Amino acid sequence: MADTNEYAATFDLVDSDDDQRISAGELSRLMEVLGSPITAEQAEAAVRGIDSDGDGLISLEEFTAYMRSAAGRN
Numbered sequence: 533m534a535d536t537n538e539y540a541a542t543f544d545l546v547d548s549d550d551d552q553r554i555s556a557g558e559l560s561r562l563m564e565v566l567g568s569p570i571t572a573e574q575a576e577a578a579v580r581g582i583d584s585d586g587d588g589l590i591s592l593e594e595f596t597a598y599m600r601s602a603a604g605r606n
């Protein structure tokens with residue numbers, strides 16, 4: 533069982549325009565839906581923290597790496 537697929541389902545939910553990248557805007561919409569709205573600055577900072585290749589967007593690969601390290605922390 534590849535846990536990439538488990539994260540891919542979450543990734544697809546967040547990626548509302550289906551371009552296979554999560555933008556700061558999509559992240560900010562997600563947080564609003566989850567009931568914890570964040571500012572555009574906070575969303576951009578969060579994307580920067582997850583974006584390892586510096587293109588300003590979160591790919592599934594970057595998202596998976598982030599979720600794995602976040603899961604390993606607790």
Ligand SMILES: [Ca+2]
Pocket residue numbers: 547548549550551552553554555558
């Ligand atoms: Ca997207």
Ligand SMILES: [Ca+2]
Pocket residue numbers: 583584585586587588589590591594
């Ligand atoms: Ca990236």
